[in-house]
Amino acid sequence: MSLDTYLRIVQALETTPLALMNKEQSEGYIERFFVLVSERNEREIEFVLHMVEQILKGQDCYLRQ
Numbered sequence: 001m002s003l004d005t006y007l008r009i010v011q012a013l014e015t016t017p018l019a020l021m022n023k024e025q026s027e028g029y030i031e032r033f034f035v036l037v038s039e040r041n042e043r044e045i046e047f048v049l050h051m052v053e054q055i056l057k058g059q060d061c062y063l064r065q
Contacts, residue, residue: 003037003045 010017018030035046 004042004050 007017017034037048040048
């Protein structure tokens with residue numbers, strides 16, 4: 001799901017992104033992410049998400065060794 005889709009769901013449910021995720025431990029990280037990307041356009045956000053995905057895939061491969 002794209003960030004745009006996620007935010008539309010949040011709006012439709014009249015809630016907040018954090019409340020929808022309902023993960024207390026992750027709230028600080030999620031809020032920090034939203035602050036970092038709040039001034040960015042969709043293309044920049046997609047790039048950031050792609051980079052995070054690639055980093056996590058690399059980490060998963062490394063940890064399996």
